[in-house]
Amino acid sequence: MKFLVKWTKEGDMRYISHLDIMRLFQRAIKRKGIRMKYTEGYSPHPKMSIAQPLSLGYTSVGEYFEFESLEDMDPELVRELLDSAMPEGIRMDSCSVLRETKKAVGALITAGDYHVGIRMEDPEGYRKIREAARWFMEQPSVTVQKVQKKSGKIKEIDIRQKVRELEIQQQEGYLLLSLKVDTGSQSNLNPEVLLEKLRERAELSGGDMETMIERVEMYAESAEGTEIPLYFLK
Amino acid sequence: MFEYKTELEKKIARSVMKVEKPARYIGGELNAIRKPDDEVSMRVAFAFPDMYEIGMSNLGIQILYKVLNDIPDVQCERVYAPDVDFEAIMRDDDIPLYTLETKRAVQESDIFAISVGYEMLVTNVLNMIDLAGMEVYAKDRKETDPFIIMGGPCTYNPEPLAEFADAFSIGEGEEVWPEIMEKLREWKASGAPKIEFLKSLCEIEGMYVPGFYEFEYNEDGTIREIRKLYDKAPDHIEKRIIQDMDSAPFPTEPVVPFMSTVHDRAVVEIFRGCTRGCRFCQAGMIYRPVRERSMEKIREIVEEQLKATGYEELSILSLSTGDYSRVEDLVTDLMQLCRDNDVSMSLPSLRLDSFSFKVMDEIQGYKKSGLTFAVEAGSQRLRNVINKDITEEHIYSASRQAFELGWHSIKLYFMAGLPGETDEDLAGIADIARNIMNIYKEVNGKIGRLSIHVSVSNFVPKPHTPFQWFPQDTDEEFSRKHELVKNLIKPMKCVRLSYHDSQTSYLEGVLARGDRRMCKTLVEAVRLGCKFDGWREHFDYDKWMQAFENTRVDPDFYARRAWGYDEILPWDLIGTGVDKEFYLRENEKAHRGEITKDCREGCQMCGVNTVFIC
Numbered sequence: 001m002k003f004l005v006k007w008t009k010e011g012d013m014r015y016i017s018h019l020d021i022m023r024l025f026q027r028a029i030k031r032k033g034i035r036m037k038y039t040e041g042y043s044p045h046p047k048m049s050i051a052q053p054l055s056l057g058y059t060s061v062g063e064y065f066e067f068e069s070l071e072d073m074d075p076e077l078v079r080e081l082l083d084s085a086m087p088e089g090i091r092m093d094s095c096s097v098l099r100e101t102k103k104a105v106g107a108l109i110t111a112g113d114y115h116v117g118i119r120m121e122d123p124e125g126y127r128k129i130r131e132a133a134r135w136f137m138e139q140p141s142v143t144v145q146k147v148q149k150k151s152g153k154i155k156e157i158d159i160r161q162k163v164r165e166l167e168i169q170q171q172e173g174y175l176l177l178s179l180k181v182d183t184g185s186q187s188n189l190n191p192e193v194l195l196e197k198l199r200e201r202a203e204l205s206g207g208d209m210e211t212m213i214e215r216v217e218m219y220a221e222s223a224e225g226t227e228i229p230l231y232f233l234k
Numbered sequence: 235m236f237e238y239k240t241e242l243e244k245k246i247a248r249s250v251m252k253v254e255k256p257a258r259y260i261g262g263e264l265n266a267i268r269k270p271d272d273e274v275s276m277r278v279a280f281a282f283p284d285m286y287e288i289g290m291s292n293l294g295i296q297i298l299y300k301v302l303n304d305i306p307d308v309q310c311e312r313v314y315a316p317d318v319d320f321e322a323i324m325r326d327d328d329i330p331l332y333t334l335e336t337k338r339a340v341q342e343s344d345i346f347a348i349s350v351g352y353e354m355l356v357t358n359v360l361n362m363i364d365l366a367g368m369e370v371y372a373k374d375r376k377e378t379d380p381f382i383i384m385g386g387p388c389t390y391n392p393e394p395l396a397e398f399a400d401a402f403s404i405g406e407g408e409e410v411w412p413e414i415m416e417k418l419r420e421w422k423a424s425g426a427p428k429i430e431f432l433k434s435l436c437e438i439e440g441m442y443v444p445g446f447y448e449f450e451y452n453e454d455g456t457i458r459e460i461r462k463l464y465d466k467a468p469d470h471i472e473k474r475i476i477q478d479m480d481s482a483p484f485p486t487e488p489v490v491p492f493m494s495t496v497h498d499r500a501v502v503e504i505f506r507g508c509t510r511g512c513r514f515c516q517a518g519m520i521y522r523p524v525r526e527r528s529m530e531k532i533r534e535i536v537e538e539q540l541k542a543t544g545y546e547e548l549s550i551l552s553l554s555t556g557d558y559s560r561v562e563d564l565v566t567d568l569m570q571l572c573r574d575n576d577v578s579m580s581l582p583s584l585r586l587d588s589f590s591f592k593v594m595d596e597i598q599g600y601k602k603s604g605l606t607f608a609v610e611a612g613s614q615r616l617r618n619v620i621n622k623d624i625t626e627e628h629i630y631s632a633s634r635q636a637f638e639l640g641w642h643s644i645k646l647y648f649m650a651g652l653p654g655e656t657d658e659d660l661a662g663i664a665d666i667a668r669n670i671m672n673i674y675k676e677v678n679g680k681i682g683r684l685s686i687h688v689s690v691s692n693f694v695p696k697p698h699t700p701f702q703w704f705p706q707d708t709d710e711e712f713s714r715k716h717e718l719v720k721n722l723i724k725p726m727k728c729v730r731l732s733y734h735d736s737q738t739s740y741l742e743g744v745l746a747r748g749d750r751r752m753c754k755t756l757v758e759a760v761r762l763g764c765k766f767d768g769w770r771e772h773f774d775y776d777k778w779m780q781a782f783e784n785t786r787v788d789p790d791f792y793a794r795r796a797w798g799y800d801e802i803l804p805w806d807l808i809g810t811g812v813d814k815e816f817y818l819r820e821n822e823k824a825h826r827g828e829i830t831k832d833c834r835e836g837c838q839m840c841g842v843n844t845v846f847i848c
Contacts, residue, residue: 012247015256020492024264027490027544030576057251085544087264117235174236210248212235 001072002098004105005079006231009060013089018053025050025065028085034078037068051106051230052183052218055190060215062113064230066098066105094231108220111164111227112183114191117212119174125209126175128202130168133177135201136194137166144197159197162189183218243337245329253320257493258286261312261334264490265542267303268335274309276418278302279333279343279380281313282351283358284768289314290489291497293551294349294386298407300485308415311335311343312489315358316365318765318772324365331366340366344418346380348399350388353745354738354768356395359384360760363398370757372400372445377428383414390473390520391697391805394748394756396444400432404440404808405473406506408482413438436467440474443467447807449750455791457749457802472809473520477847479505479527486538490545499547499580500539502532504564508553509833511840512610513621513824514652516696517553519817520810522840523848524557529564536568540575548572549580556585565593583608586632591639604643604687605636611652612662618827619654621820626666633670637677643685644670650715650733651693651707653824660715663688664722667729686729690719692739695793696746697805698812700820703797706743709736737775741767743793749804752792755785813841 009021016024026046029036038044048067054060069078079095086092098105118129136142142160147153165180181189191213199206219227238244250256280298282289289295295312302310311333316324323329330339340346346366348359360370363382369375372382384395385403392402403410417438421431435441446467450459462469476482484503491498507524508517527535536548548568558564565581572579579597584590586605607629610622617624633644648663667686674684692712695704707715716733723729745752759781766772782789797803799818806814816839823830830838842848 012260012262015250015260016492017257020257020494023494024492026546027264029544030546031541031544035576056256085264087262087266089262115235119236171235176235210236214235 002066002068002100003073003075003078003095004064004066004098004231004233005082005095006093007063007065008091008093009054009058009063009089010091011059011089013087014057014059017056018050022048022050024087024090025067025082028082029067031085032081034073034081035070037070049104049106051104052109052112054215055192055213058213058215061093062215062217062230064105064218068100096231096234099234105220105230105233107185108233109184109218109230110182110186110221111180111219113216113218114177114179114181115214115216116177116179116191116195117171117174117214118177118195119210119212120204120208122208125202125204126170128204129175129198132198132201133166133168136160136163136198142197144193159189159193162187163194178216184220240337242329242332242339245327246332246337249320249323249327249329252323254317255286255493257491258314259316259320259334261337263492265487266312266335266489267299267310269303269309271336273307275307276305276309276345276415276422277338277343278308278310278345278347278415279313279340280310280347280349281315281340281362282349283315283355283362284351284766285317286314287491287493287495290491290495292349292351293501293503294351294407296485296488297483298347298349298411299489300487301408301411301483302415304483305412305415309335311338313340313346313362315362315766321361321365331362341368341379343380344422345414346382348382348384349386350384350395351386352388352768353742354773355388356745356756357760357764357767359395360398360756361765364760370398370760371753372398375400381418381428381431387517387520390516390808390810391746391748392442392444392808393449393750393804394745394752396750397753398756399444400428401435402442402444403474404442404471405810406475408476410438410440410474414441433464433466436464439472442471442807444750449804451751455788456798457804460802460807470809471807472845473811475506475525475811475846477525479503479525480531484527484535486535487542488539490543497549498545499549500536500543500545500577501549501551502535502539503527503551504532504555504558505552509557510554510623511621511820511830511833511838512623513619513700513820514610514649514693514696516699519698519812519840521553522810522812522842523846526559529560529567532564533567533571536571540577545577547578547580549582551582553583555581555583556590562589565589569593569597586628586636588635591635595639604645604685605632605641606645606647607632608647609663609666610647610649611655611659612648612664612666613659615827616652616655616659616662618829619824620652621824621829623829623832626669629666630669630673634673634677637674642683643687645687645689646670648688648690649693650690650719651712651739653701653704654827657718660718661722663690663719664726667723668726671726671728681728684728686726688719688723688729688731690716690731690733692734692736694739694743694746697803698808698810698817700817700824702747702803702817703799703821705796706740706793708794709740712736712739735770735773738767738770738773740789740793741775741778744789747792747797747804749792751787755781755787758785809845811842811845816840 036046051064075095083092141158143156162182167178169176222228381400383401384399417434446464448461452458505526507521611617695701762777
């Protein structure tokens, strides 16, 4: 049976890498006596994947992972079992049964919501960031240069096209940016890249601001062609 | 979004993203123990002075973590050495050395315990005391600072660290730590000065308070006398052991790291000690007598550990698995248990007989890793000198069998610089490799996939062994010997040779037999920037030599001198249960090339049974 679990990653758990989380989940599943399905072949590994790896240092209340068990189980029981096996900072929010498709759910992701918190000593900085954000949203295109991992070549990327929504609110002691950006294997934007652009536009340095990034939700295209939160997938 | 419980937690959070592997510094792992503050009346910060991934693999710490946290009002917290990148930030941002469980400064603990696993950690020990914001010399520390108590295998000669520790715990810690905590409880209630606690420790067997002893030296640098400064301090400190392995505490819910560590798996210790009596081996002497854990208890521990950790691998631990009295039953039983739980198994140091081939064939399947032989010396004569009970006939017949069963890879361990070693003995190393190569050719018709790995380590004479008086080879001599073996092995393309760094071995030799006069050298070495000396990328030999020169301590005096039988040795205060006369007899027998039998075949009168139950 294939399960999709929505989970959160908060506090110090933001420093735990993707690979380490994989191992943590595998061990948790094992500890709770849930028998996983393994891949065939020379070196079998459990059928499990985490959708759209989160950058190290980000928190999230909208993470997902999927895995296959040998036996059928009640998804709420699976959620409870796994939740009780997690360290502080990781919670299992919900669990649903997926139709056993070949494709991983992670591959269907198209968009993500993020919260970006910015804290600065100088309140003038907040105004500058607001202005930079307004400027950004008014542009038809904003390009940044990205070094290609394999070839080492520099490629121009239009990040404006990847930002679908950007709202700013002043909170007690920090500025909150709410973003909806392209996320997934087709088109992806790491909020840090946008942040860097805004910083540059506002003529601020990294040392001027303290930032926190949290992923809030991820979306996929439904059969009807609308974008729906991942937990609605069947 | 930007809230932290304490100022220190905020500083840590801001820093760890700037360093490699932040998971080393945040704690919060599965099975880590954090008690509510109002239930805690005593805090112990327990350190292993190496990187997190090394320290987390240390079983001793996991055992004592359990022992201490089993006391309801004691919070034991872990501390490891920060890597150099994080250390630089800690020093810049005034982040003191802190514990992983509650992220409190180590200085706020009652006891700062440091387990010194091997000689090359000594600079880290000092560096960590400094990072904790304390003076390194015990005499300079404040009344409000925690007590620093050191232990671990390296403290069987505690003297190079004697001026830094308030006390040493000699031997196994399972029983002694609860006793220490009781003394601490009494002392805290009394409100007396720190010295009173140290005096009370003298009532506990196995506790050594170095400040209560003074060493005097002869003109030639040897020790003239060890004088007590507190009359109730013991004349001799006998190590502590646990006599019964079944009732001894053992972690069934070990802390499971997030990041991968050196030994990232379930582990059960099946016995302590070794009966073989190899004369070079310190572990074989200091862990006497042999004490086995029952099969039933082992199984119980494994079942609980797997349940509590979800580990995918199990390893069994001892000095020599094959010597467990019911090894076949045990291995068969555990293999079944592992199969039932989808857990793989690793079995170190099995004897290579038909049973172990069957077992290895089963657990390794078609992914056969290498076979390992600890041959140690290249000739039967020299193996007799060091009392290593392995014959070439055995190696060859086991190799043949392995090749017939489809193995292609063999690992051979040797030492260079052994007492009485000649160039012929070293040439014997290449001969053994060649003979194995020829056996492979006979079995497979060609060299094909064969890979032989010859590893040569440098012999370091250690305290509490029959070779404790022996002068170590110079690093030039080690290098010459490496070259000699290398040239003989070169024509064989299937043989790969690796050897240890000679300068590291030399320093290890100096530190192993050091005395109190070396304390100032350690301080100087740290001042010059030495740390992580066990890591090749950090070890700086020149700085160490500079430190010896600056403090006018001659390292050769410790490593390269033939020590006299009648000398007072720096570690003479410390007892392992084995008589000094036994070491002396064994050393004489080594000179004559006589072997001493495994003590399971009859008592060899080492003396340990006069102190402990054998």
